[in-house]
Amino acid sequence: MPVVDPSIPTLANAGFEDPGLAVNDWQQGLVNGWSGSNAWGFANGSGPWGSGGHSGTQYAYVQASSGGPGVGRINQTVDGFTPGAKYQISFWMRHRTGGDIVFGVDPNVGTPMRVYLNDVLILGPTAVPGERWSQYTTRAFVATQTSYTISFVPDLARPGNRTDLIDDVTVERAVR
């Protein structure tokens, strides 16, 4: 029987605007509300990583690298799910579009993305994201607990540094 009036969890810093960075700056990790591993972080504007946020000016980056740091990952543990209610996760994604003059490592390619809910795959691998922000939605799931960790893990299917950008992650009630 459907749950009447379930709560809709809100992610912390879902648009990656906090803390504010200088225009065209970027920072490994230290994004309020998020955790991660290897090459992940956030950026502002059209510097080395991309050409601006989907909302605001900032966005996350997460990289899969066949050398060096390996596969990045970005996570947030979200509270406030109503057990028995059906949800889905939506977010905006594009591939890296900024230049990397210093390192000159094929920066402008993306890679398929996987999204996990407590390490259960709920989306992907997606197609390689395009050059424009597009909205993605995971498959629906019925909550059985009040807290879940949502993780974004880029695919290491091909050699090189491949980076996807993420913005505006939301939890929605699934309509079917």
Ligand SMILES: [Ca+2]
């Ligand atoms: Ca943003």
